[in-house]
Amino acid sequence: MTTPEQQERKPVRVFLVDDHALFRAGVRAELAAHGDDVEVVGEAGSVGEAVAGIAHHRPDVVLLDVHMPDGGGAEVLRRVRPANPSVVFLALSVSDAAEDVIAVIRGGARGYVTKTISSQELARSVRRVAEGDAVFSPRLAGFVLDAFSERPGAAPIADPELDLLTPREREVLRLLARGYAYKEIASELYISVKTVETHVSSVLRKTQLSNRYELSRWATDRRLV
Amino acid sequence: MAVHHPACDHFGVSSQLAEEETATPEVYAVRRLHRSESHKLVGGVAGGLAEHLRVPVLWVRAAFTVMTAIGFMGPLAYVLLWMFAAQAPPGEKAAPPDAKERQQGIAMIALGIGLFIVITVFSGSLGSWFIVPVTVGVGGAALVYREADEAQRRKWRDGAKSGVSGFVGTGSTQAKIRLIAGVVLVCGGVALFLFQQISPALLPPVLLAMLATLVGVGVITVPWWLRLVRDLDDERRARIRDQEREEIAAHLHDSVLQTLALIQKQAENPREVVKLARGQERQLRTWLYGPTGYGRGRAQAAEANEAADVPVTFGTLHEAIAVACGEVEDTFGVAVEQVVVGDCPMDVRLTALVQAAREAIVNSAKHSGVGEVSVYAEIEPDTVTVFVRDRGKGFDPEQVSTDRHGLADSIRGRMDRHGGKVRLRTSPGEGTEVQLEMPRKKEAKA
Numbered sequence: 001m002t003t004p005e006q007q008e009r010k011p012v013r014v015f016l017v018d019d020h021a022l023f024r025a026g027v028r029a030e031l032a033a034h035g036d037d038v039e040v041v042g043e044a045g046s047v048g049e050a051v052a053g054i055a056h057h058r059p060d061v062v063l064l065d066v067h068m069p070d071g072g073g074a075e076v077l078r079r080v081r082p083a084n085p086s087v088v089f090l091a092l093s094v095s096d097a098a099e100d101v102i103a104v105i106r107g108g109a110r111g112y113v114t115k116t117i118s119s120q121e122l123a124r125s126v127r128r129v130a131e132g133d134a135v136f137s138p139r140l141a142g143f144v145l146d147a148f149s150e151r152p153g154a155a156p157i158a159d160p161e162l163d164l165l166t167p168r169e170r171e172v173l174r175l176l177a178r179g180y181a182y183k184e185i186a187s188e189l190y191i192s193v194k195t196v197e198t199h200v201s202s203v204l205r206k207t208q209l210s211n212r213y214e215l216s217r218w219a220t221d222r223r224l225v
Numbered sequence: 226m227a228v229h230h231p232a233c234d235h236f237g238v239s240s241q242l243a244e245e246e247t248a249t250p251e252v253y254a255v256r257r258l259h260r261s262e263s264h265k266l267v268g269g270v271a272g273g274l275a276e277h278l279r280v281p282v283l284w285v286r287a288a289f290t291v292m293t294a295i296g297f298m299g300p301l302a303y304v305l306l307w308m309f310a311a312q313a314p315p316g317e318k319a320a321p322p323d324a325k326e327r328q329q330g331i332a333m334i335a336l337g338i339g340l341f342i343v344i345t346v347f348s349g350s351l352g353s354w355f356i357v358p359v360t361v362g363v364g365g366a367a368l369v370y371r372e373a374d375e376a377q378r379r380k381w382r383d384g385a386k387s388g389v390s391g392f393v394g395t396g397s398t399q400a401k402i403r404l405i406a407g408v409v410l411v412c413g414g415v416a417l418f419l420f421q422q423i424s425p426a427l428l429p430p431v432l433l434a435m436l437a438t439l440v441g442v443g444v445i446t447v448p449w450w451l452r453l454v455r456d457l458d459d460e461r462r463a464r465i466r467d468q469e470r471e472e473i474a475a476h477l478h479d480s481v482l483q484t485l486a487l488i489q490k491q492a493e494n495p496r497e498v499v500k501l502a503r504g505q506e507r508q509l510r511t512w513l514y515g516p517t518g519y520g521r522g523r524a525q526a527a528e529a530n531e532a533a534d535v536p537v538t539f540g541t542l543h544e545a546i547a548v549a550c551g552e553v554e555d556t557f558g559v560a561v562e563q564v565v566v567g568d569c570p571m572d573v574r575l576t577a578l579v580q581a582a583r584e585a586i587v588n589s590a591k592h593s594g595v596g597e598v599s600v601y602a603e604i605e606p607d608t609v610t611v612f613v614r615d616r617g618k619g620f621d622p623e624q625v626s627t628d629r630h631g632l633a634d635s636i637r638g639r640m641d642r643h644g645g646k647v648r649l650r651t652s653p654g655e656g657t658e659v660q661l662e663m664p665r666k667k668e669a670k671a
Contacts (some may be wrong), residue, residue, distance in 0.1 A: 095514070097513075097514045116560075138562060138564045138599060138601070139562075139564055141564070142564035142565065142566050142601070145566045145603070146566045146567060149566065149567060174601070174603070177564045177566065177601045177603075178564075178599060178601040178612045178614055178658075179562060179599030179601070179614055
């Protein structure tokens with residue numbers, strides 16, 4: 001398989017934002033093993049440091065912690081994105097709370113992975129968001145499916161283009177939630193990896209723009225079907 | 226009963242004091258005057274006094290009657306005692322007085338007031354004008370006080386959520402009517418008194434002066450009232466914060482610190498360390514983010530339970546799957562990644578489904594040769610589907626059917642019995658995926 005990765009071997013420049021120094025050191029060490037693919041150019045331990053650091057280093061990808069003092073990842077997104085639209089964010093979190101995850105996605109992050117991810121998988125995810133694709137962990141796929149599902153009390157569909165997932169997108173999300181990799185999804189559905197990526201990006205856009213969340217699930221608590 | 230109180234003896238040696246205290250501790254337990262619940266006709270003052278003095282209630286009532294006859298002292302003493310003695314604390318449930326005691330008491334009240342009227346009228350010491358307003362006013366005060374007692378008991382029942390709204394806010398319509406009637410009676414008594422004492426020409430200026438005084442006192446004491454309310458609020462908030470902090474500290478100590486200690490001890494055994502860390506992580510997650518967890522807030526969790534109308538022990542499918550995954554993680558030291566979309570209450574079929582899924586996870590953990598199993602459950606209005614998948618070595622389904630019963634009995638048999646379906650996808654080197662599908666039963670007794 002030939003991908004664009006082969007010709008542009010320039011490593012992706014990564015900036016780490018996490019309030020735990022121990023964790024930053026860990027990620028740095030893990031990514032060092034993939035030095036030709038990913039290069040850590042800087043790190044920050046607070047929202048203020050992150051805003052300054054990102055403006056200074058102009059990285060390709062920011063690995064962003066969801067939970068931090070002073071507003072967390074969502075606050076960093078809010079302050080950095082208007083001035084640096086080219087910087088891509090990938091949320092990296094231990095949080096299981098749908099509200100947190102959806103908040104950073106709607107804030108503009110291109111993906112969400114958990115902190116238990118393997119270093120190889122993390123490097124691949126960084127590369128993927130840097131190329132403009134979205135990265136969904138199984139859990140995020142589950143959250144999104146949940147949010148777009150039809151249930152009593154769900155928000156009305158104001159804009160069908162944004163508020164509904166196509167059957168194909170739903171299938172892709174289900175497979176993601178079942179733990180399939182993009183390549184496995186592609187062979188399962190007899191489509192190309194590129195098409196899978198397109199579907200996931202489209203779901204990401206809907207997740208960011210649709211208003212179904214506020215009214216359906218995240219505003220209230222878990223609602224039983 | 227020891228009359229000599231060592232604490233009052235300034236020359237008493239401390240050793241003597243200690244000795245006496247250990248010898249007869251109950252002597253020094255202060256008995257407080259409480260208003261009685263079991264002998265309550267009006268406010269429970271007579272009953273409480275009788276219990277406190279250890280004499281029959283009848284004697285106390287008789288004393289009040291005599292005091293009423295002589296210059297209306299009885300009601301005055303009664304009201305003062307009502308104000309200063311607290312209600313009997315909740316807990317000791319007491320039966321209200323029986324019909325006989327009630328009749329007797331009411332008769333004595335009537336007798337006291339009647340005697341007082343007779344005595345005053347015949348002796349002429351006080352004009353009869355005095356009786357009507359005072360009786361009306363005292364009656365109103367009794368109503369208001371009773372209502373305050375009732376409000377306090379309600380607050381005890383409700384677990385003391387709010388202090389300020391306890392007086393008026395939480396009562397029923399009936400309680401409010403009683404309260405208003407009491408206030409009207411007290412005002413009426415005061416008004417009657419004024420009308421009889423003061424000539425009609427003087428009434429407007431007197432009323433004006435009264436009003437001005439009331440407003441003045443009100444204005445002067447506003448900051449004090451505000452501070453009282455605010456202090457009360459602050460204190461309550463601080464107390465809640467302290468409780469929360471203690472709860473978090475206790476939780477961290479009980480679980481996290483203990484596990485960290487265990488991990489240090491097991492440092493040479495990586496498998497055990499992973500198992501411990503994984504188990505602790507799961508526990509902490511459930512505590513923080515779980516459906517009934519700490520982060521959700523108790524009221525919300527209770528509401529969710531109520532909405533589902535599920536006995537707490539039965540739980541929801543989401544919780545059941547989480548428990549099953551956790552058990553397998555603990556037993557086999559593998560990571561089970563679970564994603565659940567939607568949720569619903571458990572029933573017999575879903576229990577079978579979860580057991581089958583658990584068996585499938587165990588199979589993956591035991592035979593796949595990899596450390597991670599993915600579980601995905603989707604709850605739809607008509608069906609529940611669970612996928613259990615690993616990226617391990619897989620197997621040839623044709624070859625295992627004879628000697629191993631796990632898949633045949635525990636999974637397929639269980640699903641068949643409850644009307645579910647099983648699909649298996651595997652081949653050597655390709656990993657394994659078990660798909661379990663169970664139709665949802667429509668609740669007959671909705």
